[in-house]
Amino acid sequence: MTSSSTAYIDKPTFDELLKYTKQNADICKEMVAVLQERSDLELSYQKALSKLSVRANKINPTTGGTFLNAWKTLSKQFEQEAQSHKTISIAIVNDAIKPMKKLMEQRAKERKSADAPVDKAIKAVTDRKNDVFKAQKNLLSKTKEFESTAAGSEATKNNKGKELSQKERSKLSTKHGKTSEAINKADREYFKAVKTAEQTRFQRIITMNQTAFALQNSESAYMEEIKKIIIKFVDVLGQIIPLIRGNYDAMKNGFASVTCATDVQNAIVKGNQATPEEQVLYDCFEDDMNISLSQRHRQYHLQRKLEMLDNVVNNVQKEQKSSGGKSVDKLPPNYSYLETIQDRDMTNLWNASRFRLVCALASVNSKPKPSNPVATYIRSEKDRSGGVKSFLNIPRDQKGQATLTVSTTSASGMTVDLSVENTKVQPVAAPQNPAPPSANPIPAAAAVAAAAPPAPAPPPAAQTNTQNTPFDEDGDDWDDEPDSGEKYVALYDFEPAGEGELALKAGDSVLVTQKDDDGWWNGTVNGITGQFPESYVKKADGL
Structure with missing residues (x-):
């Protein structure tokens, strides 16, 4: 391969070299944008991992156990990995983006100073070409003028056919001589312009070759530095691999040591030690x-x-x-x-x-x-x-x-x-043979030896208690009977002990209108209505 110091560089080749260097500049600019985005992604990932670590740390059941310990290790590794990504983000900026931007700025200045001589040489070639065209045009004009005066100097008559005098012929000859000198001068100027244009063109080739040589060397050095920066960027990315590997190993080892059966058993033991279910x-x-x-x-x-x-x-x-x-x-x-x-x-x-x-x-x-x-x-x-x-x-x-x-x-x-x-509390038993009851019914706990059945505790008569009770949930007594009632016969005499109670005489016909589970019924005797113990009556025969 021909050395870049001796290879001939023409205008198309030089233009291709300029195109290549400009393309490199654009590529490097785009690469900086990509590296910046990668740095931003690492920083965004760091923030997301930190947020996830906070959420993971909130999972903290009171039961504890090896599973929870492993989970704590995992959430801790989330945060450590997040810090690793933050370190990588900063390293990308400091070790790749900033050096590349600095190198690009320096390269842009070098290219500008290198392009100036070539631009000047190209302008000079254009100017010398214009000088050639101008001198050529001048030569053509002088040639035409020379031919015109040459014809006049040889003429003996004027346009009217009259013979020219000696003086007129001498004047025409002098004019022809001057045009001859003018054409010679124009020809010399034209020749000089052509020669100068060629010299200028070649000077442009020299300048292009010098600039191209300098561009090749500087562009190679520039791209070499860019290559080193990219390699360093890759090394920076590679630094996170062992860090993350350490995080992953810690998380994996944490869960590998989990003993789920033990955790469940410990939770059961802890639950048994807590307050039992009511x-x-x-x-x-x-x-x-x-x-x-x-x-x-x-x-x-x-x-x-x-x-x-x-x-x-x-x-x-x-x-x-x-x-x-x-x-x-x-x-x-x-x-x-x-x-x-x-x-x-x-x-x-x-x-x-x-x-x-x-x-x-x-x-x-x-x-x-x-x-x-x-x-x-x-x-x-x-x-x-x-x-x-x-x-x-x-x-x-x-x-x-x-x-x-x-x-x-x-x-x-x-x-x-x-x-x-x-x-066991002894139940209240009814007597085998009717016997007169006491005037005041005795409590059931002491009624085992009583001859007559005790009257159960009556509900308070005319009581205005608005609070419903289990035996009065709807505001009415249990087991209401139709108002028509059922016919019963009194077994014993019953002397009322409170307001609302109904007096009974043995043999009285009683129309029972309401039966309550508390042992007290409502009924009517001889048009008088009141309450009485259920054990003091029996259903009338035939009913």
Whole structure:
């Protein structure tokens, strides 16, 4: 290959070289724009990763465990990777973009100073060409003038055919001589212009070759520097690979050490150590002393509900005994370990509910409230309507078993064994043979030995209590009967003890108009309407 210092450079070749250098300048300008965008992308990615790291750090369940620890490592690596991308963004600017811009500015100045001599030489060639054309035109004009004077100097007559005088012929000869000198001068000037134009053209070739040589060397050096900058840019990108690899390895190793089964088991253990799920107790309105009820009415209902709870517990125990101690409710396969938990929970639920009723009954009877360890774990609250809701919160061990077995509390206020039979409230029994009742019905708890059936606690007569209760949810009593009524016969005499109660004589015909579950019915005798105990009447024969 011919050396660039001896190779001939003509105008087309020089123009191609200029085109190449200009193209390089445009390419480098576009490359700077691309590098700047890459730097901006790294910075944007850094901001996005930092934002993602903050969000990842907010995932912080209280259960903890190896999975959460691995996740914390991952979110930490997000932030570290973000900082790596920020470092790369800054490095691209400092190590690639800024040096390239500086080099491009320097190169633009070099090209401008190199182009000036060539531009000047090209202009000079154009000017010398114009001088040649001007001298050539002048020579042509002088030649025509010479030919015209030559014809005149040889003529003997003028245009009219008259002979020319000696003086006229001498004058024409002198003029012809002058045109001859003018043509010789014009010819010399033309020759000189052609020679100068050629010299100028060749000087332009010399200038182009000198400039081209300088451009080749400087352009090669310039592009070599650009190449080094791009290589450095690639090296900068390569620096993030080990950094990110370290981040990825840390994240992978963190999750590789996760033991999911252990985490789940630890969560279960922690859950068992926390406050257990509340059991909703059986509440009745009679143990809420804020609800206005007569003492007899409250006693009667509390005793009836104690009997009901006794029967519930008795039935549960009987069913458990008949099933060999297994849970009454069927459990899914492989969950037999829940049987003892369910049995104890159910026992605690009913006995804790019973304890509340016994305490309420003791208050009604003006007796000391019984003691029971379960009292510590009972929580009561009122809803917006004023109703009481009670909950049982007994702690559990790691196996889910309640740490306390609630004993049955007797109606006398003693804490006794869990045996329901020992603490069961005796139901009220009706007499086998009619006998006159007492004037004032006695409470059901003391009516076991009474000859006549006790009258249940009557609801207060003409009471204007607007608060609905469980037995009066809609503002009306339960089990309303049609106004026509049913015919009954009085078994005993009943002496009214309160306003609104109806007097009965044995044998009276009673038209029962309403039956309530509280043991008191409404009826009419001889046109008088009132309330009376249901146990004092029987249905008339034939009806």
